[in-house]
Amino acid sequence: MLVIELRRHSQLSLARQLYQILRDQMTAGQLPPGELLPSTRELARQLEVSRNTTYEAYEMLSAEGYIVSRPGSQTRVADGLCLEKPVSAPQSLPQKTESQLNYLADFRTGRPDLRRFPQHLWLQLLRKTSETLSPAHWGYSGPEGLPALREEIAAWLLRSRGLAVDPECIFITAGATQALYLLAGLLAGKNREIIVEDPCHIGMLRVLQSKGFQIRPVPVDQQGMQTAYLQNKGACAVYVTPSHQFPLGGILPASRRAELIRFARDNDLYIIEDDYDSEFRYSGTPVAPLCSMDNERVIYVGTFSKILFPALRVGYVVLPPQLHKPWRHLRTHTDVQNPPFEQAALAEYLRTRKLDKHIQQMRRLYGQRRQTFLQLAEEIFGNIWIPWGDAAGLHLVLEFPGRHFDRDFAKNCRQQGIYVTPVEYHSICKGSHLDKLALGYGHLDSEELRQGLLLLKKPIDNSKLC
């Protein structure tokens, strides 16, 4: 007789439970191949369930080949089902991710102030535009992105940066990280080698490394990449942040831009221009993209994560025509396309110039916060620091000459509830920027800035001296 225990109040139907118990007994060898099974009527009586239940369970077992029944003979267990028990792997406890933690002083970089984003307006737009999408847009609509969005981005690049781009050259991505990830795949020829700024955003560096790239660092100073150090030993591309070097904050001057482009032409390389936050420049107009100097060789990467909100997951690349076809192929076999809803809403947000207005407001706000940050830093730390970079972006780098900020410093801070990033963390050749901290301020109001900097004073005072 079969030993079967059914739970009457389970989410699982009785038939499903019965099926699973029998199946497990078969694969465990308790019900060996060829073993006779009771009829559905007999089993139903035995278990005090309806005949439908046993019938349904046998149906499933039969359909999947666990049991066999031939006309005129009883049902038997099929052959070849037995599995030994798997060896259990050690269970790792789920880790709390970075984003789930709360800090007393949160100086993470690259965070816009989400409390100031007009969420309600956005959701209204999202609904309105989603309703107008044709049924075809609920299916596969192509790896390029929504035509309306590509056109609006082209118009916006022209009015905000003077960059004239054919909408057909704009390809929507799921953010800038994906853009770089796909570009790395696209450009990787025989030589998986890429020239990058040092320091460089560690996340982006890891993207390149994950694609098997050798990294060739070029040092950075107050003005960005030191192009005089450019040397080619077989790289396929240069990755740069000329509008606002991450993390040091410099704007690449024209002569270095020209040198960089000459270098790329002489060595037949592409330049990947990551323009992650040039909208937020607090004096003068946004810097003209490198791309405007040579759109055959410079691939421009833009994102709406900083301008709007990171969860939007919409970025784009501007590609020269010879890369369009391979890009379509690559995106199709990576994750096919972006969802259309956010794209449609964003197109409308651009078309109605709500984006321009939002940027204007946020630029004013972030500019004020930068001022506040600098004043508070002077008030709290005194004159022991020097600011780096141009008046732009959502973060600042402060140099504290003679101090030493390493991994232990950051760890110690985090234990005290302070999130702060030593520039060393983003350095490739370690040791050149030990005296600098990258501090995000865009998402913090003046009270949060004050509290945060007050908390940070003690760890800085206690930091190692070189």
Add this chain to the structure above:
Amino acid sequence: MLVIELRRHSQLSLARQLYQILRDQMTAGQLPPGELLPSTRELARQLEVSRNTTYEAYEMLSAEGYIVSRPGSQTRVADGLCLEKPVSAPQSLPQKTESQLNYLADFRTGRPDLRRFPQHLWLQLLRKTSETLSPAHWGYSGPEGLPALREEIAAWLLRSRGLAVDPECIFITAGATQALYLLAGLLAGKNREIIVEDPCHIGMLRVLQSKGFQIRPVPVDQQGMQTAYLQNKGACAVYVTPSHQFPLGGILPASRRAELIRFARDNDLYIIEDDYDSEFRYSGTPVAPLCSMDNERVIYVGTFSKILFPALRVGYVVLPPQLHKPWRHLRTHTDVQNPPFEQAALAEYLRTRKLDKHIQQMRRLYGQRRQTFLQLAEEIFGNIWIPWGDAAGLHLVLEFPGRHFDRDFAKNCRQQGIYVTPVEYHSICKGSHLDKLALGYGHLDSEELRQGLLLLKKPIDNSKLC
């Protein structure tokens, strides 16, 4: 005197135009290094624009290092700006993508009927749930996906398939293609070799090939992968569709499932189980996933593209604990995460059992269409064909013994407005399935089916004979 022509009615401000013209003249060498520039006042007079305009243009040029001015001396063109003209690459015309074409008879596979999706209800849910998302969700919320969605998927896997899964093991992806793409990256050890069914979805095959995998095909019959042919020469994984083999439609019987799992255990391989449409099974309940037999070794991949709509871009993987950490790292450096809005709406759709109801309705509809399709095929083609596979899914494979369907056949059909896929297209070892066609019917109503099959009759009658 400078030769400058400004357009008064351009979208571009006069200052921006002036800046661009001067910059272009400098990089083209027309304004050589060291050249003296007129004062802003002088230039304003010359061009008949306001002094603000010339001032702003000079400000931009100066900020970006195109011009230099020292106290007490005039403004000059900076050094090192000159670029030769780039060589233009040939411009390729934009191609029409597959999704933009319309067919008279559209038998594409894997297409749900989007006209039957309750779009209005979905958009209401999208708005409602988006409004309840906390500001933190507009930022980065982690590569795992929304906790609420992971829990609802776990509950749904239990009630629909009897699959008990810890929500912590479920990781949301941007569809099944991305899931496979990331898994390929995760599992690629020293040996980039993977065992797959032959025939196998060509898109998925290309994903694996794009990650540099060697493909080891195993032949498929009416019941799915012929596990007796399994042989290991250093593969790291097996990719299978046991619930409904794509494209041939077999359900892998229990003994083969057990053999596959024993093989994976003996050779220390992972199994990637792609369950792309098992919801739509028209007799009996959905097949139990292979994953339920060994959740340490089988990685389950699910998608909502077929159940709901492709543009949703939400799928998931069920991962054993030892893969959680590397997965998080990989996703973070690929495209970070999915947008939260669709995830929140989907969680609610699952929680309120609207998904269950939708599947039930669509299963009935697709089941009827399958019947209609088979009846019409008999009526129109006579008895010259044999159906393959189980009563499931959104497509059918028909074998026409003695016929020969190759690339030319498909191309010829497309020229006549008929989209049809020879199974040969999905074959790895070419030539074994030349007499079979894969025909999607899920998205076609009975009139469309009739029209489509009538159109298809002529090309089939005229097809080559072996």
